[in-house]
Amino acid sequence: MHSAKHRLVLPLTLTLTLLLAGCSTSKDEMLPPGDSTMLELWNDGASATHATGESRTTLRRPVTDSERVISQQTRESYSRTQENEIQQTFPRLPNPDMVMYVFPHLADGNTPVPGYSTVLPFYS
Template sequence: MTRNLNCNLLASAVCLGALFLSGCSTTKEEMLPTGDHTMLDLWNGADGEGGTSRQSAAARDTLRRPLTDDEHRKGTQDDRSYSRTQETEISQQFSRLPNPDMVMYLYPHLAGGNTPVPGYSTVFPFYSQTQYAMPGERTEAL
């Protein structure tokens, strides 16, 4: 009885697996037909029905519009911000990230058994290397 039940479960699992695998048997051309037009045809205004689309022509015209005065001015300002001048050489493009110091006081002690050493302070930076921020990265406190 249990052997028959195991065979039925196995057969149903095999059928279920075959059903799942048959769902993936579609080809790319069947799912996504290429159509008759190339990308250049679509850019030039050909739509899917063989005519020219007004929407694609309007979209192309908005992409090809001339720059406004504000956009042109902003573009030249952006170009100047990447140029090296005497003013920009003074300001640091890569600012240093904060590297706090740890101040440590050493109390008076004897070195080598009999040599007295007076107390003194020494400074250790937290990070061993100087780290720099990327251009435009915020370095001041929030």
């Protein structure tokens, strides 16, 4: 029984070792070192960003009068003004009030509380 385990474990271990060794690669094979320094890479990235900014400025054009009017109308239609607020664009839905009367009682056993009325809406 003991030798059967050894016969099984040894080939399994060798097979796994060979499989894992076959899949391994070195750092230089996966990512070969380039000829550029970090400063050169940084400067190349900055020049690409600058070129993108330059191309954007060449594509820009002035806003026409009709576009300006449309933009102003759009802004005004979504803006809150005093007139809009007074008109109450979204009126309150009917929600009846329930008036409750709380009878005089003693709070915490000793403190007298006078009777009072309170108003609660039926729907929250």
